[in-house]
Amino acid sequence: MSPIIIGVIGIVLVLLLLVCGIPIGFSMILVGFVGFSYLVNVAAAVQIVGVSSYGIISSYDWLVLPLFIMMGCVFARAGLGQSLFNLAYNFIGRLPGGLSIAAIGACAIFSAVSASSLATAVTIGVTAIPQMRKYKYDSGLAAGCCAAGGTLGILIPPSSIFIIYGILTETSIAELFIAGILPGVILSLLFMGMILVRARLNPKIAPPGLSTSFKEKLEAVGGCMEVLVFIAFVLGGLIVGWFTPTEAGGIAAFGAIVISLARKRLGWQSFKDSLWDTVRNTGMIFICLIGAFILTPFVAVSRIPMELAGLVANLGLPPTAVMGLIILTYFILGCFIDTMAMILLTLPVFFPLVTGLGYDPIWFGVIVVLVVEMALVTPPVGMNVYVICGIAKDVPMEHVFKGILPFVLVEFAFLILLIAFPQIALFLPGLLK
Amino acid sequence: MPSWVKLGQLITKIAALLAIVALLFMMGVVALNVIGRGFFSSPLLGTVELVGLAGVFLISFAIGLTERERAHITVMIMVSRLSPRLQSFFAIVGLFVGLVSVTLLAWGGVLQIEDAIIRPEMVTFVLRVPKAPFMSVWVVGCFFIFGFLLKNLVEELVRIKSK
Numbered sequence: 001m002s003p004i005i006i007g008v009i010g011i012v013l014v015l016l017l018l019v020c021g022i023p024i025g026f027s028m029i030l031v032g033f034v035g036f037s038y039l040v041n042v043a044a045a046v047q048i049v050g051v052s053s054y055g056i057i058s059s060y061d062w063l064v065l066p067l068f069i070m071m072g073c074v075f076a077r078a079g080l081g082q083s084l085f086n087l088a089y090n091f092i093g094r095l096p097g098g099l100s101i102a103a104i105g106a107c108a109i110f111s112a113v114s115a116s117s118l119a120t121a122v123t124i125g126v127t128a129i130p131q132m133r134k135y136k137y138d139s140g141l142a143a144g145c146c147a148a149g150g151t152l153g154i155l156i157p158p159s160s161i162f163i164i165y166g167i168l169t170e171t172s173i174a175e176l177f178i179a180g181i182l183p184g185v186i187l188s189l190l191f192m193g194m195i196l197v198r199a200r201l202n203p204k205i206a207p208p209g210l211s212t213s214f215k216e217k218l219e220a221v222g223g224c225m226e227v228l229v230f231i232a233f234v235l236g237g238l239i240v241g242w243f244t245p246t247e248a249g250g251i252a253a254f255g256a257i258v259i260s261l262a263r264k265r266l267g268w269q270s271f272k273d274s275l276w277d278t279v280r281n282t283g284m285i286f287i288c289l290i291g292a293f294i295l296t297p298f299v300a301v302s303r304i305p306m307e308l309a310g311l312v313a314n315l316g317l318p319p320t321a322v323m324g325l326i327i328l329t330y331f332i333l334g335c336f337i338d339t340m341a342m343i344l345l346t347l348p349v350f351f352p353l354v355t356g357l358g359y360d361p362i363w364f365g366v367i368v369v370l371v372v373e374m375a376l377v378t379p380p381v382g383m384n385v386y387v388i389c390g391i392a393k394d395v396p397m398e399h400v401f402k403g404i405l406p407f408v409l410v411e412f413a414f415l416i417l418l419i420a421f422p423q424i425a426l427f428l429p430g431l432l433k
Numbered sequence: 434m435p436s437w438v439k440l441g442q443l444i445t446k447i448a449a450l451l452a453i454v455a456l457l458f459m460m461g462v463v464a465l466n467v468i469g470r471g472f473f474s475s476p477l478l479g480t481v482e483l484v485g486l487a488g489v490f491l492i493s494f495a496i497g498l499t500e501r502e503r504a505h506i507t508v509m510i511m512v513s514r515l516s517p518r519l520q521s522f523f524a525i526v527g528l529f530v531g532l533v534s535v536t537l538l539a540w541g542g543v544l545q546i547e548d549a550i551i552r553p554e555m556v557t558f559v560l561r562v563p564k565a566p567f568m569s570v571w572v573v574g575c576f577f578i579f580g581f582l583l584k585n586l587v588e589e590l591v592r593i594k595s596k
């Protein structure tokens with residue numbers, strides 16, 4: 001059998017194991033090892049397993065992930081979600097659909113302290129969904145906006161997916177973070193605009209909230225002012241080059257603890273819980289990374305990326321059509337497999353192809369994150385929808401998926417916009433060059 | 434409570450403590466380095482290496498602790514629709530795959546340790562810390578993961594037998 005057929009069998013096997021409920025990290029380790037042993041030899045495969053696994057767990061670059069995760073966990077346990085929702089509600093709550101718009105606003109701001117989409121959806125959903133239900137909001141809209149708002153967590157920096165993409169493809173994490181800002185803000189505004197239009201057309205689904213006084217607005221700003229300044233400092237420092245990404249992560253985690261303790265929002269139990277959350281999430285991510293680094297050499301020696309690039313070149317398709325096919329692949333995969341698995345499995349194949357076609361790696365990173373965002377809320381495997389259903393137990397999952405649909409359409413429209421106008425993502429990184 | 438259960442709980446507590454201490458150590462070292470460099474023009478020597486070595490402790494035990502909670506990333510879309518017996522069957526297959534994978538990781542780790550012992554140049558670049566002890570921590574971490582996988586496998590076998 002030719003290496004490429006072995007490679008294809010290997011990838012199909014990983015997907016099959018995934019569908020059978022086998023943990024993605026272990027699946028990739030096993031298939032990567034067996035495949036590489038078959039194509040090269042067992043001794044080389046064991047070397048790859050040893051070098052890759054120790055290389056990842058002792059890598060200064062990869063250890064940025066637990067540090068940013070820790071910041072998000074500490075702020076979430078310190079009740080920042082409630083403060084951010086109050087802030088957004090005080091300023092935009094009186095608009096039609098104001099509570100949902102406030103939830104999107106709170107998600108967008110929380111995204112700047114959290115590297116995770118699930119954490120964002122849960123933290124804001126816990127506060128916002130009961131409020132929306134209290135004011136008789138449509139249950140689908142209430143749950144849907146938190147699930148969709150949560151996806152902003154991986155577009156607005158810091159973002160775990162950008163970090164993984166950056167290290168895997170040797171693209172600047174700082175530039176990726178900057179590139180995510182404008183699309184994140186525009187997408188948040190589009191979500192808000194869509195809710196406003198829907199609420200105006202059908203006020204029953206989202207009645208306006210109460211207006212608040214200037215004093216209440218000031219108090220809401222005071223409730224999270226230091227966090228907003230701190231976020232600006234950490235991300236600003238990373239962008240202008242004061243810190244490396246790992247240093248920004250360390251400062252972010254340290255600052256999150258100091259701020260939460262200073263405001264007496266973090267008790268001993270919450271602190272322990274936040275550390276435990278961080279450790280658990282770290283273990284979950286790193287076994288996948290180890291798996292990916294063992295699978296990638298197998299994919300490389302099977303020559304799938306090169307053959308695929310050659311095939312695409314021979315087909316004579318225009319680059320936009322190739323990009324369309326890649327996005328379609330991501331969209332289909334995203335319906336069935338986890339986002340992390342999708343990124344780790346596909347990047348070694350797609351990234352060389354895309355850069356070979358002349359596309360900007362930073363722009364492609366933003367596109368990948370956007371498609372991953374959509375995967376987080378599309379049936380049947382929409383992790384954000386699952387966690388939101390865990391919070392809003394009385395809302396059937398079908399209602400949540402129905403409520404999500406307008407947000408997915410907005411994301412899809414924005415994706416097309418981003419493909420047509422790459423400058424949306426590349427404008428800010430370009431300013432710094 | 435049987436003594437082996439008590440021993441297991443004690444090991445888990447120690448592992449969790451080591452992982453959390455390593456996490457806080459990493460954060461502290463990075464923060465000290467930035468503060469030292471920014472305010473006193475004196476960065477902490479060997480920050481990159483210290484963080485990397487602490488990372489070995491964090492990740493080695495974090496993966497096992499994640500397995501303890503069975504929180505590794507899985508796709509349950511198909512399996513969740515099957516009968517409980519078939520679900521248990523796939524869970525057992527998954528645990529076997531996990532056991533084999535972790536054995537491979539430990540095997541690779543042991544070869545790395547041998548290599549690090551033979552070659553005197555296998556030390557960190559700035560602080561000249563030998564790498565072999567930290568590679569051993571990773572192998573210990575693999576045994577820790579293996580232990581939880583084995584425990585989960587036994588539980589799953591008992592469950593499938595009782596159905």
